[in-house]
Amino acid sequence: MAQPEVHHLFHHPIADHSFSADRQLLAVARESNVDLFKRNGSKFQLADELKGHDKTVTGVDIAPKSGKIVTCSQDRNAYVWEPSPDGWKPTLVLLRINRAATFVRWAPSETKFAVGSGARLIPVCYFEEEDNWWVSKHLKKPIRSTITTVAWHPNSVLLAAGSTDGHARVFSSFIKGVDERPEPSAWGERLPFNTVCGEFLNNTAGWVHSVAFSPSGNALAFAAHDSSLTVVYPSAPEQPPRAVISITTQLLPFMSLVWSSEDEIIAAGYDCQAYRLQGSEQGWQLAGSLETKGRPGVAHREESALNMFRQMDLKGKTTDDTKLDTVHQNTISTIRVYEEAGGQVRKISSSGVDGRVVVWSL
């Protein structure tokens, strides 16, 4: 397994990060700005700053095809940034929410995006040509609490959302004139806006940190604060799911997860390292960490006696235990797909509270 590529950008938490499709541009949410880094050889260099929000930015996403960047913040606003000859041009999006925006993702079609919010609703935003304006439609029922995360189905109509009320839900966000009528699937056949296609709760009703559809869209995984990961396989519309598999781990909770293929999930969170989980409808299990053990530089070197006594004298201990033996030195808050080929994810990127962005080969 290749060594992970570590970019220590700054000493601030990274709430969210996103790479452009050619992976030359990296957008990172840093306090109330979004920093844009450009690849320069093997390093990323600060190229631009998107200033506009006046509170902590909570989400950033670069659309892979159009290159537009959407950001959302605790100031209850979202902006769509478009490249123009004189820099990035922001357009304010009317979210119409009275609490912080928590999370934002473009739909695969890139014609709309969904924003999670503390106002117990999900604004689904799309561009109205006539008014030259981004408008939003609210997914409301039956959300009971803050939406912490959203994820799109490959058909750009179904939207999964995780909430602090412990539920992971699947909604239809079909907007007439914007979306193509979707193919019927196990989630539903006729899908008017705000159809609830599924509502799932795990045993302990812990709040949900992350949701994701499998690459085919026929399974949904969510990670909750009870250190569990639940995978749901729907059977048919309006029917109970074929299988709901919940695994409780010995680890601290996962904050983020991605499917690397139909039978593998990568999840990471408070344990500061990413884990591989494998399984199918029959069952899932934890298959180990992505960290390669005994990496050079972190492995224990043979200490000289002089050095040992000097350390004991100076610090009262012989080894420096202020560093974790993981690549990330703090909670990982986001993991994303970095490179994929033929439906198989080859590389993922992770970012966390320690200000690092790391690219991992699977």
Next chain:
Amino acid sequence: MANVNWRTINIDALDPDSPANFDLTSLAPSVAPVSTADVQSLASQIRQLLRGGDNEGALQGALENPPYGADDKGKDIHLATVIEILQSIRQSDMSPILSRIYSAPGGTEALDVLMKYIYKGMAQTSATGTARNVTPQPTGFSQIHARGGGEGGGQAMSVLLSWHEKLVEIAGPGSIVRVMTDRRTV
């Protein structure tokens, strides 16, 4: 209208979207109600196992049937049963018993329940300790009395702490997080 103090109007009650008007039961997993008598009969069954020397069976039985749906009294009875079992098991037997429960089907669930009882037990012993401290002692020996109570609590606490240590070794910090997260309380 003039004499209505509009500052004291509960606007949440008037707003249909307000969280004050939610039916909160839909948020928590549903638990079947358990009567106190059922808890009591289970407790006597478990005591029977305990008297027969089957500590492990007693612990397993107690952890497999946590009375989530019982009232406070029923929960207290079950807590007392679990604590009694925990105190009857020798320190050297703790780890082997825990690993056997862990590897059995549904074992992680059972260990999560045990963790809940350990924390509840810790809360209980310290609460009774302080309750004893505040009892007024007209004889002036209140201090000595309080110390005695504290020592009794300390012994129960040390049993729970060693169980806690052994349990974390096997079930990991995930089990602690689940106790904090779970809405089904014991």
